[in-house]
Amino acid sequence: DTGVSQDPRHKITKRGQNVTFRCDPISEHNRLYWYRQTLGQGPEFLTYFQNEAQLEKSRLLSDRFSAERPKGSFSTLEIQRTEQGDSAMYLCASSSDGGKDEQYFGPGTRLTVT
């Protein structure tokens, strides 16, 4: 098991463009999470999936953001019409069932919107 992977690691885009990020969780984990982390802050929860079902979305996830996990394995996070305020590190994590189980984080995708 190679852990949680994310692709790409870095993305530079112009304002108004759409971007899509991918996350591959640890294979036996059925829970997957997306977080956003800006400079000087801790990760902020965006959304979470149990298998293919998206069970919760943060108010931070505006209509321009959409996340999918179509087969309960990898997930994608798409941002439409990017804005400079979207510049951040986007972190993906996965865990097995149970609140006590820690979340395993990927290396993140750093998005820069110019």
Place this chain on the structure above:
Amino acid sequence: AQSVTQLGSHVSVSEGALVLLRCNYSSSVPPYLFWYVQYPNQGLQLLLKYTSAATLVKGINGFEAEFKKSETSFHLTKPSAHMSDAAEYFCAVNLSGGYQKVTFGIGTKLQVIP
């Protein structure tokens, strides 16, 4: 509702000195508590977790933390700082009972002075 407060966004210690990073939590039900470490441009790595078993929890790299319900605290300590401990540390809380929305503190950046 749940939250964590990390006191001190920056902490400096001399190599070999005691490391103490403070975390206080707020939770309406018994919490699960975590400490994560983040090195530059990397994801978060779990140091240790409290899940209502022993109140003194030992983690990796010589770190430990003690859950004190009366003080609603979960401070992270290490007897002797090493240069490789320089990183950012995040305290996080998750409600017990399987609810998976983890809330992170803003982080404490640890500097180790040779």
